[in-house]
Amino acid sequence: MKPLLQSETFVRIVAPLAVGVVLLAVWEIGCRLDSIPVYLFPKPSDILASLIKNGPSLLRALLITLRITLQAFAAAVVLGTLIAFMFVQSRAIEVSLFPYAVLLQVTPIVAIAPLIIILVKNTQLSLTVCATLVALFPIISNTTLGLRSVDPGLASYFRMNRASRLKTLVRLRIPGALPYFFGGLRISSGLALIGAVVAEFVAGTGGRSSGLAYEILDAGFQLDIPRMFAALFLITVTGVLLFGAMVGLSRLALSNWHESEIGAEA
Amino acid sequence: MNAPLPSDPLDAQTTRRAGDRPPAVEVLSAEKVFANGTRALAPIDLTIAEGEFLTLIGPSGCGKSTLLKLIANLIQPSDGRILWWRGDFGQVGQDGRGFAFVFQEPTLMPWARVDTNVRLPLDLADVPRGKADPRVSDAIARVGLSAFARHFPRQLSGGMKMRVSIARALATDPNLLLMDEPFGALDEFTRNKLDDDLVKLWWERKLTTVFVTHSIYEAVFLSTRIVVLAANPGRIFRTMTIDEPQPRSQDFRDSARFAAYCRELSTWLAEASLPSASGAAP
Numbered sequence: 001m002k003p004l005l006q007s008e009t010f011v012r013i014v015a016p017l018a019v020g021v022v023l024l025a026v027w028e029i030g031c032r033l034d035s036i037p038v039y040l041f042p043k044p045s046d047i048l049a050s051l052i053k054n055g056p057s058l059l060r061a062l063l064i065t066l067r068i069t070l071q072a073f074a075a076a077v078v079l080g081t082l083i084a085f086m087f088v089q090s091r092a093i094e095v096s097l098f099p100y101a102v103l104l105q106v107t108p109i110v111a112i113a114p115l116i117i118i119l120v121k122n123t124q125l126s127l128t129v130c131a132t133l134v135a136l137f138p139i140i141s142n143t144t145l146g147l148r149s150v151d152p153g154l155a156s157y158f159r160m161n162r163a164s165r166l167k168t169l170v171r172l173r174i175p176g177a178l179p180y181f182f183g184g185l186r187i188s189s190g191l192a193l194i195g196a197v198v199a200e201f202v203a204g205t206g207g208r209s210s211g212l213a214y215e216i217l218d219a220g221f222q223l224d225i226p227r228m229f230a231a232l233f234l235i236t237v238t239g240v241l242l243f244g245a246m247v248g249l250s251r252l253a254l255s256n257w258h259e260s261e262i263g264a265e266a
Numbered sequence: 267m268n269a270p271l272p273s274d275p276l277d278a279q280t281t282r283r284a285g286d287r288p289p290a291v292e293v294l295s296a297e298k299v300f301a302n303g304t305r306a307l308a309p310i311d312l313t314i315a316e317g318e319f320l321t322l323i324g325p326s327g328c329g330k331s332t333l334l335k336l337i338a339n340l341i342q343p344s345d346g347r348i349l350w351w352r353g354d355f356g357q358v359g360q361d362g363r364g365f366a367f368v369f370q371e372p373t374l375m376p377w378a379r380v381d382t383n384v385r386l387p388l389d390l391a392d393v394p395r396g397k398a399d400p401r402v403s404d405a406i407a408r409v410g411l412s413a414f415a416r417h418f419p420r421q422l423s424g425g426m427k428m429r430v431s432i433a434r435a436l437a438t439d440p441n442l443l444l445m446d447e448p449f450g451a452l453d454e455f456t457r458n459k460l461d462d463d464l465v466k467l468w469w470e471r472k473l474t475t476v477f478v479t480h481s482i483y484e485a486v487f488l489s490t491r492i493v494v495l496a497a498n499p500g501r502i503f504r505t506m507t508i509d510e511p512q513p514r515s516q517d518f519r520d521s522a523r524f525a526a527y528c529r530e531l532s533t534w535l536a537e538a539s540l541p542s543a544s545g546a547a548p
Contacts, residue, residue: 151373153369153371153373154373154375156340156369157367157369157373160338160340160367161387163390167389171375171390172375175375175377176377178377256377257377257418257420258377
């Protein structure tokens with residue numbers, strides 16, 4: 001028993017799972033003892049039953065949300081990286097454009113989502129645009145920071161060897177920026193999901209149906225609270241999986257050399 | 267300014283001492299005043315002959331690193347000029363006129379394996395892989411790291427990283443090797459080991475080496491000539507020739523002559539550091 005408990009991986013997986021099981025048990029038993037009505041606060045078993053009963057429709061909604069999230073995330077990565085490359089080309093470009101990137105970041109998406117949904121006819125596209133706007137900033141700021149954070153010694157070594165701009169970019173700046181870029185990916189993947197859900201909410205209140213957020217809204221109108229929780233559960237799971245995928249990707253790319261991932265494979 | 271300066275006494279002296287080998291680098295009344303007005307180097311004349319192992323030593327702020335950077339063309343002189351193989355820097359890098367610089371830090375790419383790091387200067391010069399790879403493995407073998415060619419820098423000790431940095435310099439097959447306190451951050455034992463290897467490499471390859479250090483022992487052990495610099499402004503204080511059999515080894519370190527050289531150099535350094543040594547050059 002002792003060696004198993006000492007194993008880091010075992011503890012890291014089992015400990016949070018145990019907490020989860022205990023919380024669910026307390027929730028289930030508490031609801032049963034106090035006989036709280038389902039429409040006020042459903043038991044975990046009610047939520048599970050609803051998840052199974054509404055499986056097909058929830059799954060369809062999940063796929064829509066997931067598609068918007070992934071499209072937005074991909075668009076944010078491509079756009080953000082391109083903008084970051086543009087920023088590091090000259091200080092003038094960065095200084096004149098960076099405030100607008102910040103502006104984009106601080107404007108609440110709920111405030112501009114209705115406008116975008118009105119302007120862009122296609123629901124799916126308008127939601128993707130909203131989610132992209134939310135997910136974009138971490139990629140821009142992290143990648144810019146990474147491309148700028150070049151080891152000064154290596155930079156002068158490249159200069160001394162008369163390396164071209166392109167070679168310096170490919171051999172020095174891009175590899176050096178990767179740890180920052182992956183940090184941006186982690187934040188951005190979660191934000192893309194949040195952006196998608198928020199935009200779906202706004203669209204849903206406006207009568208355009210789509211995705212898990214609309215399922216939540218709809219379940220609320222019908223007082224089908226277990227379905228609401230089931231949809232919420234799916235959103236959470238999606239977010240965790242996305243984050244996990246980004247952590248894995250970063251580990252795969254950096255485990256050989258970067259301090260943040262060293263020992264992660266052990 | 268274009269005419270050579272044969273009348274300069276120091277220049278004539280150093281040329282004679284270095285024998286009749288052709289000069290690799292000539293520093294002609296080069297001085298350096300930084301933008302903030304700091305006079306890092308008073309006009310300096312120094313000729314470095316091919317095959318010499320020349321060490322620059324002196325108190326902090328004497329401009330030894332500045333002088334090395336001038337020779338590396340990393341910075342430009344405020345006045346005077348520098349010749350490489352009797353020409354300007356444009357022709358450096360041609361056959362028989364290659365130069366390599368080893369920094370204080372190993373400055374390796376942490377994301378690249380040892381062999382990729384060593385191949386970097388060849389990649390930057392567009393040397394095809396087929397031609398580059400044998401040179402890379404040869405350079406790695408010369409610094410004794412063949413077993414570590416596929417390792418990442420983080421898996422190596424400080425001394426090994428410095429060896430990789432030297433291998434990277436050797437991969438370009440340089441004729442002139444410039445080293446700025448390369449072993450300053452290493453422990454005494456590792457430093458001696460690397461010094462031994464460096465002497466061997468220098469001897470085998472007929473490299474011209476300009477070396478900056480703080481260590482009296484290292485300077486005496488490695489050099490054929492030591493230039494002691496003084497500060498405020500940086501200038502040549504005295505020059506010491508170390509005419510001892512090559513390639514040197516631990517035997518030289520243990521000899522009474524080594525101790526005598528170290529004692530004298532130590533006295534000179536103390537004099538160069540005195541406030542009275544500042545001001546007008548002798």
